[in-house]
Amino acid sequence: MAKLKVGILISGRGSNMAALIRAAQAADYPAEVACVVSNQAGAPGLKVAADAGIATAVVSHRGHADRETFDRALxxxxxxxxxxxxxxAGFMRIFSPWFPVRWADRVINVxxxxxxxxxxxxxxxxALDAGVRLSGCTVHFVIPDLDAGPIIAQAAxxxxxxxxEETLSARIxxxxxxxxxxxxxxxxxxRIAVAEGRVTVRDIPPGATLLFSPET
Structure with a gap:
């Protein structure tokens, strides 16, 4: 069976990109990294990807008339x-509404x-300023509103x-x-389906909380 072709967008070192590349190297992993694209020519993650034999490209956000023109080139x-x-994976650009509509339900962010x-x-x-006792990360679909797409899974x-900020960031x-x-x-x-702004994952009960234990 053909593997899913994944494109990773980065702006810097791309540590999550590297984690995905490592995962995709397993024979039984059902996806492959088809390309890594950065808006910054000097992004260190480009070398990491190239060293892994993955196609890389730079699509600079500079020189485009507006966000949508850049998004279309990307x-x-x-x-x-x-x-x-x-x-x-650490892509530090805010999309125009065009991009998440063009790639609806096919673009994710952590x-x-x-x-x-x-x-x-x-x-x-x-989180530290608010005094919360629990933080973590969220993988979600990207929509035109910033950090507001349907939540797929979370780790606490x-x-x-x-x-x-540095120690909490490293743990997350x-x-x-x-x-x-x-x-x-x-x-x-x-296994992932989206309906009315909510995500279900096949073989995981609808009421399940998709959280890892803190440090395992």
């Missing part, structure tokens, strides 16, 4: 590689908080006494590296 590059699922809490940037510091981590990132490849596997296996 989409054309993904289509050139036959991409079926777009995965954002966000370092338990959405819908703490959207935007510096969300780990937001404790917020510990003495945590800083470890769970991102576990959760993201799992969700891509589910997608490739055709």
């Amino acid at each position: 989409s054309a590059e993904l289509e050139r590689h036959g991409v079926e699922l777009v995965v954002l 966000h370092p908080s338990l959405l819908p809490c703490f959207k935007g940037l510096h969300v780990q510091q937001q 981590v404790p917020v510990l006494a003495g945590d800083t 990132l470890r769970q991102e590296h576990r959760l993201y490849p799992l969700v891509v596997r589910w997608f490739a296996e055709g």
Whole structure:
């Protein structure tokens, strides 16, 4: 059976990209990384992908008249590689409404908080400032509204006494590296469905909470 073709978008080092590349190297993994595309020519993740034998490309956001023009160029590059699922891995650009509509239910993102809490940037510091006892990460579909798409799965981590933005970020990132490849596997296996803004995953009870234990 043909594997799902995944296109990964990055702007920097792409640690979640690297986790997906490692997962895809397993013979029984149902997806393959068809390309890695960055809006930044100097993104360190491009070398990581190239060293793994994956096609890379740069589509700079500079020089485009507006966001949609850039988004269309980005989409054309993904289509050139036959991409079926777009995965954002530290892609630091806000899309125009055109892109998530063009790729509806085929573009996902991982966000370092338990959405819908703490959207935007510096969300780990937001969690610390709010005094929450539990944080984590969320994999969700991307829609025109920022950090607001249907939630697919979440992983929780404790917020510990003495945590800083850096220590909490590192603890959350470890769970991102576990959760993201799992969700891509589910997608490739055709187990994810979206209806009326809610996600169901086949073989997981509707009432189940998709959370990992804190540090396992």
